[in-house]
Amino acid sequence: MSDKLDITLEVNGRGYEARVEPRRSLADALREDCGLTGTHLGCEHGVCGACTVLVDGEPVRACLMFAVQAEGRAIRTVEGLADGDRLSPLQQAFHDHHGLQCGFCTPGFLMLATGILEATPDISDEALLEVLSSNICRCTGYQNIVKAVRAAREQMRG
């Protein structure tokens, strides 16, 4: 297992060099090799979605993708959402609508919803609910997450 590969990951517009085993998941590489611990691991079998990141704009379970597969692709994580001290409209909406409690699932929901709102700004309520049911939150009962994402959708539409 020690045949390591040298890779460069492009995360939030910045290059990170890492020497990883082929079996290293993208989530582990982000957390351990890039020091970006905002991406969380809730199940490591692709159900809970806490590790969701954007790869070339698409929401991806970072626990189910190998780091080597992500080389040469644009990765975005929760650390890249805010512009300095200015929260993204979605982050701000989560704050405004009490869309988080313990905050462990939050990065996954933020990346999932960012991906979907960027790709489909006029997504219907029904389709949005379907997408948001990809991830698990154990604290909020989802109501306020759904409210926050809808509010951000309205704001991003301008």
Place this chain on the structure above:
Amino acid sequence: MSGLGARAKRLEDLPLLTGRGRFAADISFPDQLHMRIVRSSLAHGRIVGIDPSQALAAEGVVAVWTGADTADVPLIDFRQVEVESLKPYRQPVLARDHVRYVGEPVAAVFALDAGLAEDAADLVAPEFEPLAADVTALGTPGEFAPGIGNHPTVIEKAYGDLDGAFARAEHVISLDVAVGRHSGTPLECRGLVARYARDRGRLEVHGAAKIPHLNRERLAGMLGLELDRIHLFEGHVGGGFGVRGEIYPEDVLVCLAAMRLARPVKWIEDRFEHLIAANHSRDQSYRVRAAVDGDGRILGLDAEFWHDQGAYVRTHAATVPDLSCAMLPGPYVIPAYRARGHIRLTNKTPAGTYRAPGRFESTFARERLMDVIGARLGIDPIDIRRANLIGPHQMPYALGVETLGTEIVYDSADFPRLLDRFIDHFAHADILSANETRRRNGEFAGFGFGYFVEKSGLGPFGVASAAVRADGTVEIVTGAASVGQGIETAMAQIFAAEFPVDLSSISVIHGQTDRIAEGLGAFASRVTVMTGSAVHLCALKLKAAVLEIAGGLLQSAPERLVIDGTCVRPADAHSGPSASLADIASAAEQTGTPLSAHEKFLCDHMVYPYGIHGAQVAIDADTGEVRLERVYVAYDVGRAVNPTLVEGQIAGGVAQGVGGALYEEFRYDADGQPLAATFADYLIPTAREMAPIEMLVTEDAPSPLNPLGVKGAGECGINAMGAAIAAAVGDALQMPGAVTRLPITPRMVREILRAPR
């Protein structure tokens, strides 16, 4: 506005929204080792031998421990509701001669990285001699160990003349019901990082949760450390729900390894482990029997239940069955009562508390019984409850039983009023008539509800310190803990209500044992009540001290001054002379009495919030699927510090209640193999399964037992959700007592539909 009752936005959010949280797995120290636990694959067996040699020879492995290496470590002790007869059933940190559930730690591997530790753990090959597994609490009692039975005790609580009640009864109505095995399942798995400074003899434990101070004492005892040689540090905690933060075998192993191996040791649980190793809960089977008069009034209630404790008795000892016995009477006048809870050991993952422990289960039993009594006597569900509710003139109401070391006395309530408000606010009559129309059109639609009493604010004390710092900001140090519920915001609001400064200038510390000597943490919905009251007392004391000093600076009587944001000014003048809090703090510093307060709030009794859960469902007769359409919650919280946070607690609890009522269950096969060890099998509700929740949060019955009138909100979302959904399914099927077990699976619904009526 930021004081009591304001919908202030949370102080906690910013790091959590930007990926700067510090959860257990985010903490690392140079040179750290990683621990991986080798777990039993067998539900019950004798350990023939464990050969660590292959694992020891593997790349990066520093040590492998088995039960023999930890034989000198005490069994993990109880922390509340201790019962002497349960002591033989405490769990060792590594199995010694027997394994008793799939997932039991049998060896620990320590290696240079997590992957190598996991690789090496696969090379540890324990040899077991299989023994028969016991997977039900309902069978004939057997043995836990040679000469030690698996039915250690019966918890019993009783008052009144039960025999007389049954002799006088016009109707005797009995019912068998059960709540399946499920648990809190926080989204962050457990994890801990410990490091030991050998030269100073000091152990630091990071990743603490729930009860850092209590665990510090327990760990110090187990590890043979003086109390001042160990400190626990809480970072961000990804949900608690009763499960996270108790002392488990892995916690002790991490600490012990940091000391013995003289390197930092990190352990992060994975989800498969969590589902078979962290505390399970619920799993109680009831037989309830009511003596009822001709008008539907209960004369006596006799309850007997079997509590499936799993393989060992963990830190909670008899807490859950004790609470079941104590809280089963709920909001009703029950003149004669007896509850007997049989604690049974089985070969499943050990059980502990989960949000509303003993209440989710006993409320289900009681409210199902109320529905059946009503149906049998031809009295509708509202009227049968109204006939039995304790009246407001009866408050405070001593129930006649004790739990958690305190007598149960309902401190304040107006149960009939909340029922009226529920009916009115949610247009109950319209809900019923809409369902009747739908049923006439061939649909299976129904509504049901359950009434519940919660408990909160477990004492005996809450403690806090507060100080105005030299820059004029305020720091509050509490002995409480955060599991995501928003305690920083709530404590800051309570403080600011008396000491009106901007919430953003208040920092709230929790879960750090080196910052405050004692604290009881976050459990039993206690923080707002107990810690909040201590914070309130700190605010009063600091306000008096600040105004006194400001009086000197401004040459004014202190009672004519007010605190206003960052300064103190005359109450009647918005302009003119004022003194900044920073200057006042410096002045205090110079006199040698810095601006600080330390307060302890004492209360021997708990406070009792109460509420009603309603559920609207529709059933797909072909598949048996129960579709939740709407949830209604009325809840009297005494006084809401922050209604948005209270509603957030309700919504989260509702979702977990829906999970326990319809989806979540730790099932086992006949050999004791767990059938729900991933999130593909243990089904947690997603946004799709949830329905809109309508809430009515009332403040009709503030508590007389604390200066704020507050009661807890942590467990109110879940309590009667199982009962409400079961009643709704019964209504949809027009068979009120049909549902007797949770979770209500599609298969169960199909069987009810096909059964001859």
